[in-house]
Amino acid sequence: MTASIVKVDPVVRRGDNVCLSRGEYRILKGSATFMTSTPTITALIVAAGVGARAGGERPKQYQEIAGKPMIRHSIEAFLAHPRIGAVQVVIHPEHANDYAEAMAGLTLLPPIHGGAERSDSVKAGLAALADQIPDYVLIHDAARPFLSASVIDRIVEALTPETGVVPTLGVYDTVRRYRDGVWEDVSREGLQRIQTPQAFPFGALTEIYAKGAFATDDAALWLAAGRVLKYVQGDEALNKMTTA
Known part of the structure; x- marks a missing residue:
């Protein structure tokens, strides 16, 4: 039957x-x-930045790229993935109209307002999810539009109640540092580029942020708290956009 x-x-x-x-x-x-x-997983998209480096009349996350607003690409990727149960977006309080226009036709949780720093916005996003209490949260930068289902798959498959997961890529170009008027080569051995989405057990990450911790990267906070972090293969297409 x-x-x-x-x-x-x-x-x-x-x-x-x-x-x-x-x-x-x-x-x-x-x-x-x-x-x-089955573990519940929520995507938390951080989009409260002003995007000044990108220029233009609109913040970069709302500027059009590949035929649609930048922010919409990753949101649609999360909505289409069978393991993602909900999408929460954190926006700048002055961007409500831009956001509403960019999200036309999509069914999402109501957006919430972020803070002055990225960590403030993540903390606000976690607080907004407190009533839902998902098992895991995937935190993603709105300025990384080209998120593939395969990257989400790799992250979700690596998650456990004790570990966080981040996508990474190796450093293949020559890297040089300028110091005291002299250029010097930097060894690429062991260097990795850290991308998003970064995934964590919801309760554990919320506890870390509740202690007032601050960082530009959620994985750095996770490691500083003595937690275990796993690394999975990222994607060159997932690089952060500084121009639209």
């Missing part, structure tokens, strides 16, 4: 399952009810 779905509120519909707030899936097969548990 074909399995059918029993709807239980509150829900978020994802493909052929009904996702409850704590990751519980209820599937009715014939006259028997089967209960399974």
Whole structure:
């Protein structure tokens, strides 16, 4: 007999399952009810920056690239992925109109306002998710539009309740440092470029931010707290945009 779905509120519909707030899936097969548990994952997109380096009348995350607003690319990638249950976006309070225009036609959680620094915005985003309590959160920069499903797959597959996960790429170009009027080569051995989305157990990361920690990179905070971090293959297309 074909399995059918029993709807239980509150829900978020994802493909052929009904996702409850704590990751519980209820599937009715014939006259028997089967209960399974799948981790819930929420994407948190940080888009509160002013994007001054990109120039233009609009902040860079709302400027058009490849036929649509920059921010919309990664949001659509998360919405299309079967393991992502919800998408929360953090925006600048003065960008509400730009955001509404860029997100036309998409179903998202209401945006929230970020702070002066990236870490302030992440902290605000985590607080907004406190009622949902997802098992994991993927934190992504809006200025990295070309996010592939394969990168999300690699990150999700590597997640555990004890570890964070970040995508990385090696450094292949020659790197030089200018110091005291002299250029010197820097060894590329062991160097990695860190990308986003960066993924963490929601509760553990929230605890770290609650202590007032500050960094431009969530993985740095995670490591500073003595936590374990895994690295997966990133994507050259996922580089951060400084111009649109």
